[in-house]
Structures are given as C-alpha cells and as structure tokens.
Amino acid sequence: MDLTVLPVALGDYIGLSLVIFFIGVAGIALRRNPLIVLMSIELMWNAANLLFITFARVYMNNAGHIFAFLVITVAAAEAAIGLAIVVVVFRNAKNVDVDDVRILRG
Amino acid sequence: MIHHVMGVDGTYPLLLTLWLLPLLGGVLCWAFGPQLKTAAGWLASGALLASFVLTIVAWPTATQNLNGAVGAHQALVSWMPGFDFGLLFDPLSLIWTCIITGVGFLIHLYSIGYMHGDRAFARFFAFLNFFVFAMLTLVLSDNFAGLLIGWGLVGLASYFLIGFWFEKPSAVAAARKAFVINVVGDIAIMMAIFIMIAKVGSVGYGDVFSHVAAFGPTLFAVCVCLFIGAAAKSAQLPLHTWLPDAMEGPTPVSALIHAATMVTAGVYLIARCAPLWNASPDAQLLVGTVGGLTALVGAILGTAQWDIKRILAYSTMSQIGYMIMGVGVGAYEGGVAHFFTHAFFKAQLFLGSGIVIHALANEQDVRRMGGLRKKLPFAFFAMLIGVLAICGLPGLSGSFSKDAVIQGALEHGHPWLYVVGVVTAGITAYYMFRMLFLTFTGAHRGEIDPSHLGMRHPELVGTPHGDSHSEHHHAPAWLMNVPVAILIVPTIAAGWLLFGGGASWWATFFATTFAPETLPAAPISEMATTGIVLLIVALGFLVAYLRYGRMGDAKAAAEKLRMETVHAFPALTxxxxxxxxxxxxxxxxxxxxxxxxxxxxxxxxxxxxxxxxxxxxxxxxNGVRAVQSGLLRAYVLLVVGGAVVFIAYYTLIGVHR
CATH class of the missing domain: 1.20.5 (Single alpha-helices involved in coiled-coils or other helix-helix interfaces)
Structure with a gap:
C-alpha cells in the first residue's frame, strides 16, 4: 500500500464516497419521482466507482479500473431498463409516482 | 444353522393340485356365478371330489418313511433364511386333508339341495370352496407362518359364511363376534411366532421342533400363546361364546366349518406341536384342564338349549373339549381319533337336523317339533345313528375314540380329567337323547301357540313358522339324503380303525408321528372304562327318557315344556x-x-x-405480511438499515472477539 500516490488523505476519498452514496440513498428513500430515483441510483454507482479507483491507485492494481468500467456499463444498461419501466408505468398509470407501483405487491 | 425339514423333499404335483383345486373352483364360482347358476354347486363339489380322490391317490407319499423323515415335503417359496413356505403331507396332515375334502365333498353335495333357490347360490359355493382351500393351507403348511395365513383365512371364510344371510342383523352380529374372537387367537399365535423367531430364528416346523431346548423358560409362554389361538378357533373356555351364535349361518356351514373341520384346527395345532407340549408338562396340564372343563361346561349348557342347532353347537364345543383334553394330556392318537370320528357323526347330526329344519321351513326350536319320526323316517334313522355314535354305544365310532381320550387322561396321570370325561359322557347322552325325543317322538307340537310353550316373543324373531314359506322350492330329496346316507357308513365303522389298542391300524399309522411312550399301566383297564362309561351313558339315557320320552299328548307335553322353560335356571339360560x-x-x-x-x-x-x-x-x-408493504421506499430503508446493522456489527463488535 502506497499512500504517497494520493494528492489528499485516503480518509477524504472514503468520506466523499460515503457522502455521495448516502445522498443517493436519501434520494431513493425520500423522493417519489422515478427519474430522480434513477439518478440517485446513478449516484450510488458512482460512489462505488470512486472507491474502486481510489484503491486501485493505492494498491497499484488495475482490477479496480476494470471494475469501474464494468460498473459504468452495467449502470448504462440499468438506466436503459429503468427508463423503459418508467415509460411503461407512465403509459399505464398516467402518473409517475413510485408509491403507486404498490399495486404490484403480492 | 442346519435347515431341518420334516418329510421327504421332492416334487409332488398331486399334492399341489389337491391343494389348489378348491381355490380354482372358488374363483370360478365367484367370477361366473350368474352364468353358472345351479351348475356352480356341481362345479364346487366336483373340485372337492377331485381333491379327495387325489388325496387318496397321494396317500402313499404321506406315509413314506426315508431315514426317519416321514411324509412328503414340497418346497414352494423361499423368502429369507428361516422363512420358507412349502407343503408338508404327513400322516397328521393326511387325516385332516381326508376329512376336509371327503366330508367337505359330502357337505357340498348336500348344500346343492339345501341351498336350492337361494339367490346367492353361487356365492355360497365360492365361499365354501374358499374355506376348503384356506383349511388345506392351514393343515398342509410346513411352517407356522403358513399355518397362521391359513388360520386367518379360515376365520375370514367363517365370517363370510356365518354372515351369509346378511339381511339378518343377528347373523351379521354373530359373524362379527366370531371374527373378532378368532382374531384374538390369531394375534396370540403371532406372539408365539415372534418368540420362535427370537429364540430359534425360524418358523419351519422341522427347525422349531428340533430346537425345543432353545426356548428355555419361554417354552411355556409359546405353548400358552399357541393354546390361546387354539382355544379361540376351537371354542374352548372362555373364548367359546362365538360358536353357539355361529349357528346363524346356513346348516351345511355349521356342519362343515363349525363341527367337522375349522373348529378342530386347534386340535391339529396342538397335535402338530406335540414336541413342544411334550417338553412342557405345565402346558399339558393347562390344556388338558381347559379341555376337560370345556367338555363339561359345553355338555351342561347343551342340556338347557331349545334351538336344535344350538344343542348341536354346545355338543360340538363339548366334544372338541374332549379332543383338546386328549391332545393336551399327551394322548395324541386318542385326541386325533376323536376328531376323525367326530367329523363323521357330527356332520351327520348337523345334516340330519338340516333335513328337519328344511322340512319345517326353517323352524329350529325343538319345542315346536315332536313326532317327526313318521314324517321324516330317514332323518330320524340318521340322527339316531349319530346320537348313538356320540354317546359311545360300543361298536359305533364314537365309543372307540371317546374311550381312547378318557383312558388316555388316566394313563397320563390325570384321574380328575378321567372323572370329568366320564361324567361328561353321561350328560352327553342325556342332552342328545333329549334332542332326539323332543324332535322325533311324542306328539307334534307345531300347531300349538308358541306362548303356550313358554316362548317369549323375542325368541320368535328370525324363526318364522311353517306357512310363511309356502312357496318354498324343494330340491330333489336324494341330494340331501345321499350324503347323509354315505356318512352313516363311517359313523358306524370308522372307530374300528382303533380296535386293538397299541397294535391297531391307527396306532401303527401314527407311530412315526407321535413318539410312542411307555406309560405305567392305568389302575383301570380299557375294558373297565368302557363299562363305566356305558353305565353312566345308560343313566343319562334313562333320565332323558323319563323326562322327554313319554310326555303324553301334545297338550300335556306343551305344558311340561312351558313349565321347564319358565323355571329354567338363569345361570343355564x-x-x-x-x-x-x-x-x-x-x-x-x-x-x-x-x-x-x-x-x-x-x-x-x-x-x-x-x-x-x-x-x-x-x-x-400475518405479522410478517405487514413488512411486505409494496412501498419501494420502505424496502430501500430496510435494505439500508439492514446493511448498517450488518456493518456496525462487524466494525464495532468485530469478527475477532
């Protein structure tokens, strides 16, 4: 582990990542607009990406970079599917409130 | 362990055929009853006749003796070590097979006449043939498990046939009672088999009898269990109560199953297990005592019956008591001989009573009979011979075998059983002649109002009188008379096989089956026993004659019978x-x-x-369902909250404790 490669302290990276992650969590938990929810999920992905990149640098290991790209790809696919679901729900319910999707419960 | 087989191993197609023929006949009668109609009776009788002829043809194989192995052994099915099923045809099985198929054939023939016009004619013969097959399985099996199978199947056949007229509630109740009591016996035999498996590891007769010492103190338990089975089947005290009720069945059934064959299965079982009983004097004493008591109690109860078939039923119980007493004390030849002769004269008595019942359109109460000697001379003659035989008139079959049993009890050191046997013989003479006098002599009492005979109304239920069956169809009389006529011959003559004591044909025949033993000479010789028995029997006859032989005209007789009915001992009724x-x-x-x-x-x-x-x-x-709100935001909070708890656990408490 080589911390000299980082311009600021490691704890700052982790703290920033946690802040972004919990902003995402709060977005999902508190907002009812599905588009905002999707964007919040994007924030959580990117918080994870930030940690991957940070520790890839610290450990001089490219696996972290590769994972970050993988996450970006999956996030893109997820966004596409998520938007498709939002469109379908909107067509059926004429409304885009995530709480209304409760009718799907068993 | 070495596998001991009784009898000479080999292939005996005759034996297999005579065993399976009744099953074939029964299945055919069952399957094609509506098509066969009255031919079913002839088919079933034919199967039995063929079986009887094959028994006679196969006779030499049963008596062959190869280095001490007597009889024929046919291995059939091998399950696992100690559980082989095969057929054993030795002198003991042979005697039983002869009676089952021979007397069985005559009773089948009789049934064609007796059951004529019954709407379940073919079913009756299917059951009869099935019974014969089951009984043959019982006596031909070479192991206790096969014996138990036959034992259970004859109980089932007996249930079917007692309840044959199932529209009668009393018949159904009697059938159920007989079945339940018989199952008590089945379970006792099963217990004995479990002990055998535990101690010997085999259920084959040969294995068990060659390892009697292996039982040790449990031998008495085995004997008692086997005897409970024998007592249930053979109507010994206190499991006899089903036999009088079983008379609800058709009369040929009473003759075949409840007199000649099935009820003597207990005698067969004890005679077959002679090596066990010989090794257990306690069991001998128990069985001998119960047999003697049954003989006495059956005879006493026989004196108080009014139903002709119930008189014969108690007589059967009493006579089987003699047989059980004989085989119990160790006089095996005597006990088996009494089975042999009893099968003839009791079948004849039952079939004779059947002729009477048939002629009176199902009247069974002797109080409403009387004076039938003129109307039914043949039945009178046949029943007279039967009564004389059962009473032991010298020269007729019963005297030889009964004296052999009574004398056997004395020779084996049981003077009290000897006394019981002699007294019972006197009572037997009394109640048999009572039945004969009431039925055939004096004036006919059929037209007298039943209440004048002391009969209460409940007794009349199920015993319809004369005219109610006016359109009764009668089969040709010879169908019922010929079998009875044929039975008269062995009833008179069968006892002579025992003539000559130790050198008789009978003793020679069974010399290899029951090891001959030397006993101290009895204090009373066989001739003297015959004399004593005869004296007591004459006394019994005299009492019966004085009470029932000369009762005057119908009115006086009715009054006497009414008084007797009203003043009967409650304990007896x-x-x-x-x-x-x-x-x-x-x-x-x-x-x-x-x-x-x-x-x-x-x-x-x-x-x-x-x-x-x-x-x-x-x-x-209900509690968990509340969590499944369907609210996406609630799920997220749960997931996050769960993750926080999870992480907090590992960071604060940690994996390294």
Missing part, C-alpha cells in the same frame, strides 16, 4: 354368564376407551395440536 363377563371385561372397557378417545383425545389433543400449529403459522404470517 344365560350360558353361565360368559358373554356378560367378556362384555364387562373387554367389550365395555374397549367401548369406554373408544368413547374417551372420540370425545377427549381426538378432538382436544390430536385435533387441538393440529389447530394450534395452524393458528401459530397464521399469526406468524
């Missing part, structure tokens, strides 16, 4: 309260236990436990 005792000891506790479990155990404990489990699962489900 209630058959010594055996039924009531069994009812109080077993039936009512069982019913009470059943009610207890139906009212408390089942609804509150078993169903209650099930209901509680259901309730628990439902309330648990």
């Amino acid at each position: 209630n058959a010594f309260y055996f039924d009531a005792a069994l009812d109080a000891l077993f039936v009512r506790p069982a019913a009470w236990l059943g009610a207890l479990s139906a009212q408390i155990l089942d609804p509150h404990i078993i169903d209650g436990a099930v209901r509680e489990i259901v309730h628990l699962a439902r309330s648990l489900g």
Whole structure:
C-alpha cells in the first residue's frame, strides 16, 4: 500500500464516497419521482466507482479500473431498463409516482 | 444353522393340485356365478371330489418313511433364511386333508339341495370352496407362518359364511363376534411366532421342533400363546361364546366349518406341536384342564338349549373339549381319533337336523317339533345313528375314540380329567337323547301357540313358522339324503380303525408321528372304562327318557315344556354368564376407551395440536405480511438499515472477539 500516490488523505476519498452514496440513498428513500430515483441510483454507482479507483491507485492494481468500467456499463444498461419501466408505468398509470407501483405487491 | 425339514423333499404335483383345486373352483364360482347358476354347486363339489380322490391317490407319499423323515415335503417359496413356505403331507396332515375334502365333498353335495333357490347360490359355493382351500393351507403348511395365513383365512371364510344371510342383523352380529374372537387367537399365535423367531430364528416346523431346548423358560409362554389361538378357533373356555351364535349361518356351514373341520384346527395345532407340549408338562396340564372343563361346561349348557342347532353347537364345543383334553394330556392318537370320528357323526347330526329344519321351513326350536319320526323316517334313522355314535354305544365310532381320550387322561396321570370325561359322557347322552325325543317322538307340537310353550316373543324373531314359506322350492330329496346316507357308513365303522389298542391300524399309522411312550399301566383297564362309561351313558339315557320320552299328548307335553322353560335356571339360560363377563371385561372397557378417545383425545389433543400449529403459522404470517408493504421506499430503508446493522456489527463488535 502506497499512500504517497494520493494528492489528499485516503480518509477524504472514503468520506466523499460515503457522502455521495448516502445522498443517493436519501434520494431513493425520500423522493417519489422515478427519474430522480434513477439518478440517485446513478449516484450510488458512482460512489462505488470512486472507491474502486481510489484503491486501485493505492494498491497499484488495475482490477479496480476494470471494475469501474464494468460498473459504468452495467449502470448504462440499468438506466436503459429503468427508463423503459418508467415509460411503461407512465403509459399505464398516467402518473409517475413510485408509491403507486404498490399495486404490484403480492 | 442346519435347515431341518420334516418329510421327504421332492416334487409332488398331486399334492399341489389337491391343494389348489378348491381355490380354482372358488374363483370360478365367484367370477361366473350368474352364468353358472345351479351348475356352480356341481362345479364346487366336483373340485372337492377331485381333491379327495387325489388325496387318496397321494396317500402313499404321506406315509413314506426315508431315514426317519416321514411324509412328503414340497418346497414352494423361499423368502429369507428361516422363512420358507412349502407343503408338508404327513400322516397328521393326511387325516385332516381326508376329512376336509371327503366330508367337505359330502357337505357340498348336500348344500346343492339345501341351498336350492337361494339367490346367492353361487356365492355360497365360492365361499365354501374358499374355506376348503384356506383349511388345506392351514393343515398342509410346513411352517407356522403358513399355518397362521391359513388360520386367518379360515376365520375370514367363517365370517363370510356365518354372515351369509346378511339381511339378518343377528347373523351379521354373530359373524362379527366370531371374527373378532378368532382374531384374538390369531394375534396370540403371532406372539408365539415372534418368540420362535427370537429364540430359534425360524418358523419351519422341522427347525422349531428340533430346537425345543432353545426356548428355555419361554417354552411355556409359546405353548400358552399357541393354546390361546387354539382355544379361540376351537371354542374352548372362555373364548367359546362365538360358536353357539355361529349357528346363524346356513346348516351345511355349521356342519362343515363349525363341527367337522375349522373348529378342530386347534386340535391339529396342538397335535402338530406335540414336541413342544411334550417338553412342557405345565402346558399339558393347562390344556388338558381347559379341555376337560370345556367338555363339561359345553355338555351342561347343551342340556338347557331349545334351538336344535344350538344343542348341536354346545355338543360340538363339548366334544372338541374332549379332543383338546386328549391332545393336551399327551394322548395324541386318542385326541386325533376323536376328531376323525367326530367329523363323521357330527356332520351327520348337523345334516340330519338340516333335513328337519328344511322340512319345517326353517323352524329350529325343538319345542315346536315332536313326532317327526313318521314324517321324516330317514332323518330320524340318521340322527339316531349319530346320537348313538356320540354317546359311545360300543361298536359305533364314537365309543372307540371317546374311550381312547378318557383312558388316555388316566394313563397320563390325570384321574380328575378321567372323572370329568366320564361324567361328561353321561350328560352327553342325556342332552342328545333329549334332542332326539323332543324332535322325533311324542306328539307334534307345531300347531300349538308358541306362548303356550313358554316362548317369549323375542325368541320368535328370525324363526318364522311353517306357512310363511309356502312357496318354498324343494330340491330333489336324494341330494340331501345321499350324503347323509354315505356318512352313516363311517359313523358306524370308522372307530374300528382303533380296535386293538397299541397294535391297531391307527396306532401303527401314527407311530412315526407321535413318539410312542411307555406309560405305567392305568389302575383301570380299557375294558373297565368302557363299562363305566356305558353305565353312566345308560343313566343319562334313562333320565332323558323319563323326562322327554313319554310326555303324553301334545297338550300335556306343551305344558311340561312351558313349565321347564319358565323355571329354567338363569345361570343355564344365560350360558353361565360368559358373554356378560367378556362384555364387562373387554367389550365395555374397549367401548369406554373408544368413547374417551372420540370425545377427549381426538378432538382436544390430536385435533387441538393440529389447530394450534395452524393458528401459530397464521399469526406468524400475518405479522410478517405487514413488512411486505409494496412501498419501494420502505424496502430501500430496510435494505439500508439492514446493511448498517450488518456493518456496525462487524466494525464495532468485530469478527475477532
């Protein structure tokens, strides 16, 4: 582990990542607009990406970079599917409130 | 262990055929009853006749003797070590097979006439043939398991045939009673078999009898279990109560199953297990005593009966008591001989009573008979011969075998059983002649109002009188008379096989089956015994004659019978309260236990436990269901909250404790 490669302290990276992650969590938990929810999920992905990149640098290991790209790809696919679901729900319910999707419960 | 087989191993197609023919006949009668109609009777009788002829043809194989192995052994099925099923055809099985198929054939023939016009004619013969097959399985099996199978099947056949007229509630009740008591015996035999498996590891006769020493102190338990089985089947005290009730069945059934064959299965079992009994003097004493008591009690109860078939039923019980006493004390040849002769004269008595019942359109009460000697001379003659034989008139079959049993009890050191046997012989003469006088002599009492004979109305239920059956169809009389006529011959002559004591044909025949033993000379010689028995029998006859032989005209006789009925001892009319005792000891506790479990155990404990489990699962489900709100944001909070708890656990408490 080589911390000299980082311009600021490691704890700052982790703290920033946690802040972004919990902003995402709060977005999902508190907002009812599905588009905002999707964007919040994007924030959580990117918080994870930030940690991957940070520790890839610290450990001089490219696996972290590769994972970050993988996450970006999956996030893109997820966004596409998520938007498709939002469109379908909107067509059926004429409304885009995530709480209304409760009718799907068993 | 070495596998011991009794008899000479080999292939005996005759034996297999004579065993399976009745089954074939029964299946055909069952399957094609509507098509066969009255031919079913001839088919069933033919199967039995063929079986009887094959028995005679196969006779030499049963008596062959190869280095001490007597008889024929045919291996059939091998299950596992110690559980082989095969057929054993030795002198003992041979005698039983002869009676089952021979007397069975005559009774089948008789049934064609007796059951003429019954709407379940073919079913009757299917059951009769099935019974014969089951009985042959019982006596031909070479092991206890096969014997138990036959034992259970004859009980089933007996159930079918007692309840043959199942529209009659009393017949159904009698059938059920007989079956339940017989199953008690089946279970006892099963217990004996379990002990055999534990101690010897085999159920084959040869294995068990060559390892008698292996039983040790449990030998008495084995003998008692086997004897409970024998007592249930052979109507010994206190398991005899089903036999008089079993007379609800058609008369040929009473003759075949409840006199000649099935009820003597207990005698067969004990004679077959002679090596066990020889090794256990306690068991001998027990069986001999129960047999003697049964003979006495059966005879006493026979004196108080009014139904002609119930008189014969108690007589059967008493005579089987003689047989059991004989084989119990160790006089095996005597006991088996009494089975042999009894099969003839009792079948003849039953078939003779059947002719009477048939002629009177199902009247069975001797109080409403009388004077039938003129109307039914052949039945009178046949029954007279039978009565003389059962009483032991010298020269007729019964005297030889009965004296052999009574003398055997004395020779084996049981003077009390000797006295019981002699006294019973006197009572036997009394009740048999009582039946004969009431039925055939004096004036006919059929037209007298039953209440003038002391009969209460409940007794009349199920015994319709004369005219109600006016359109009764009668089969040709010879069909019923010929079998009875044929039976007269062995009834008179069969006893002569025993003539000559130790050198007789009978003793020679069984010399290899029951090891001959040297006993100290009895204090009373056989001739003297015959004399004593004859004296007592004459006394019994005299009492019967004085009481029933000259009762005057119908009116005077009716008054006498009414007085006797009214003043009868309650203990006798209630058959010594055996039924009531069994009812109080077993039936009512069982019913009470059943009610207890139906009212408390089942609804509150078993169903209650099930209901509680259901309730628990439902309330648990209701609680958990609240979590599944379908609210996406709530799920997210749960996931995050869970993750926080998870992480907090590992960071604060840690994996390294």
